[in-house]
Amino acid sequence: MAGKSRRGFIAGGTWCLDRNRRIDAWPREDSVGIAWGLEERGGGPACNLAIDIRRLDPSIPVETIGLVGNDDAGRKLVAEAKKAGLDHRQMHVSDEAPTHTTEAFISQASGLRTHISDLGISALLNPQHFNFSATSARYMHLGLPGIHPRMDSKWQDDANGWVTVLKAARQAGLQTNLELCTVTPERLRGLILPCLPHLDTLIVNDSEIGALAEMTTIKDGNTDVDACLAASATMLEQGEMRLVTIHFPEGAITVMRSGETIFVPSVRVPHDAIVGPNGAGDAFAAGFMYGLHEDWAIKDCLWLGHAAAACSLRSAGTTDGVVAWRECIEIARQWGSR
Numbered sequence: 435m436a437g438k439s440r441r442g443f444i445a446g447g448t449w450c451l452d453r454n455r456r457i458d459a460w461p462r463e464d465s466v467g468i469a470w471g472l473e474e475r476g477g478g479p480a481c482n483l484a485i486d487i488r489r490l491d492p493s494i495p496v497e498t499i500g501l502v503g504n505d506d507a508g509r510k511l512v513a514e515a516k517k518a519g520l521d522h523r524q525m526h527v528s529d530e531a532p533t534h535t536t537e538a539f540i541s542q543a544s545g546l547r548t549h550i551s552d553l554g555i556s557a558l559l560n561p562q563h564f565n566f567s568a569t570s571a572r573y574m575h576l577g578l579p580g581i582h583p584r585m586d587s588k589w590q591d592d593a594n595g596w597v598t599v600l601k602a603a604r605q606a607g608l609q610t611n612l613e614l615c616t617v618t619p620e621r622l623r624g625l626i627l628p629c630l631p632h633l634d635t636l637i638v639n640d641s642e643i644g645a646l647a648e649m650t651t652i653k654d655g656n657t658d659v660d661a662c663l664a665a666s667a668t669m670l671e672q673g674e675m676r677l678v679t680i681h682f683p684e685g686a687i688t689v690m691r692s693g694e695t696i697f698v699p700s701v702r703v704p705h706d707a708i709v710g711p712n713g714a715g716d717a718f719a720a721g722f723m724y725g726l727h728e729d730w731a732i733k734d735c736l737w738l739g740h741a742a743a744a745c746s747l748r749s750a751g752t753t754d755g756v757v758a759w760r761e762c763i764e765i766a767r768q769w770g771s772r
Contacts, residue, residue, distance in 0.1 A: 440572035440607065442495035443487050443723070446564060446599070447577045447585075447613075448478025448556060449500035449525065450534035451507040452752060454712060459543035469539065476514040477536055477752050479577035479613040482713050485518045485753040486720035490742065490762070494727070497521040497571060499564050503555045507533035526563055531555040540710035547712050553581060560584040561598040566606035573723060574603040577613030579625040586625060593628035600632035609634040611723065613716070619645035630673025635726070637719045640682040643669065657682040659697075663689060679736070681718050681743075684772055686736050698736035699772040701744035707769075713752025718743040724759060741766035 454473045461467035476485065480500040487496050498520045502508035504527050511533065515522040534556040539548045559582045566574075576599060579586060585595035592598045600610050610633050614626060622645050630636070640662055644651030647665035651658050666678040666689040679688045685699040721742030725735030741762040749755035756762070 440570055441727075442497070442571040442573075443484065443727070444497045444499060444566070444569060444571045444574045444603075444608065445480045445482075445484035445487075445576075446499035446524075446574065447480045447559070448534070448581065449476065449480050449498070449502050449511055450478045450536050450551065450556065451475075451511060452477035452536050452538045452712070454538045454540070454710070456710070457539045457541055460539065460541050460546075460548060467539075474510065475752060475754065476511050477538070477713070478534070479575060479716060481511070481514070482716035482752045483575045483613075483720050483723070484520050485514070486713075486717050486742065486746075486756045487724060488518045488520065489753060489756040490720060490724050490738075490759040492519065492758075494724070495521065495571065497524065497569060499524040501526045501528060501555050501559045501563055503527070503531055503533035504529045505532050507535055508555075524563070524565060528555055528558065530558055538712055540712060545708065545711065547710060551581065553583075556581060557583045561589055561595045561602070564599050564602065566603055566608060569606065569608070572609060572727060573611065574608040575611045575613065575719070575723065576600065576603075578615035579612070579629075580615040580617035580621060594625060596625065597628050597632060600629055604632060604634075611635045611637060611719070613719065614638055614642045616641075619648070622646060623648070627672065630669065630675065633673055633675050635677055635679070635723075636669060636673070636675050637679045637681070637722060639715060640680055643678070643680050657684060659687065662687060663695060667693075677732075679722060679739075681715070681739065686718070686722075686739060688732050688736060690732075696732045696736065698733050698740065700740045701766045702770045702772050703744045703747055704769065708747045709749050709755075711747060713755075714743040714746045716752060717746035717756050720756070721759070721762065737766070738763060740771075744769065 722739035
């Protein structure tokens with residue numbers, strides 16, 4: 435089943451239990467910070483993008499692939515997958531280690547988030563957990579390189595397990611996208627560059643594209659759009675992607691393999707509507723990829739990405755703020771663009 439006859443998404447890789455808290459300000463070492471408002475939600479790209487797509491359009495079939503422990507945290511994640519209507523037959527449950535958990539703190543002073551993870555069972559995820567033989571999905575979204583030791587390591591003849599999974603997905607007729615993790619630039623390049631020949635799209639932020647291309651893309655706290663364009667061109671030369679999309683606070687740019695560039699400014703979200711940024715990048719990717727799936731113009735894909743991300747900012751959880759795509763666009767229209 436090839437091309438447009440395929441429908442739906444697979445989101446694979448990290449499933450973790452996020453323990454979201456707000457904190458007055460991130461404390462210095464050997465001091466105290468005050469946290470409140472504990473909310474436990476699913477996290478990781480195999481969870482976030484999958485649920486976001488279903489929230490944008492419940493008619494879209496979405497599969498998820500991941501690994502959780504046979505414990506209370508794992509059962510909570512399986513229950514979230516069921517509630518969202520995900521095909522979770524490849525959400526593997528193991529007794530070998532506890533479920534991956536993340537303490538996610540959102541600073542009220544800075545608006546920034548800090549994650550502290552106990553990888554648990556995520557350390558054991560490997561290419562054998564991924565099976566694409568029966569899927570009719572069109573897109574596969576995969577992540578997160580850098581926090582899965584077995585996937586990060588050489589796998590048979592491949593540079594790492596991510597390459598193995600991406601190759602298998604493309605051989606099965608899927609279009610592939612990869613989500614990145616905030617690790618050191620050197621580690622990021624070592625993991626991601628071998629994956630580029632096996633990707634159809636790459637959706638990253640301004641910091642990540644700079645790290646991959648070894649270019650300075652943020653200067654004095656501001657995105658250098660020209661540097662992002664140059665970094666995108668470098669990545670396109672090294673991979674097989676048909677497009678690279680970079681999102682940043684002021685907007686997003688898509689660079690096509692043809693050289694065409696499309697810029698769309700982001701939503702002007704009211705300050706009092708913002709609860710936290712956790713999951714906003716996943717929401718942007720979900721909106722953008724939903725538009726691609728529906729064969730929208732790139733500028734419309736970018737705008738839905740912004741709209742979904744803006745709605746995501748309204749909650750501490752990674753997916754709670756995302757609503758149906760028409761409602762996302764209406765909320766974004768009311769708030770306006772930058």
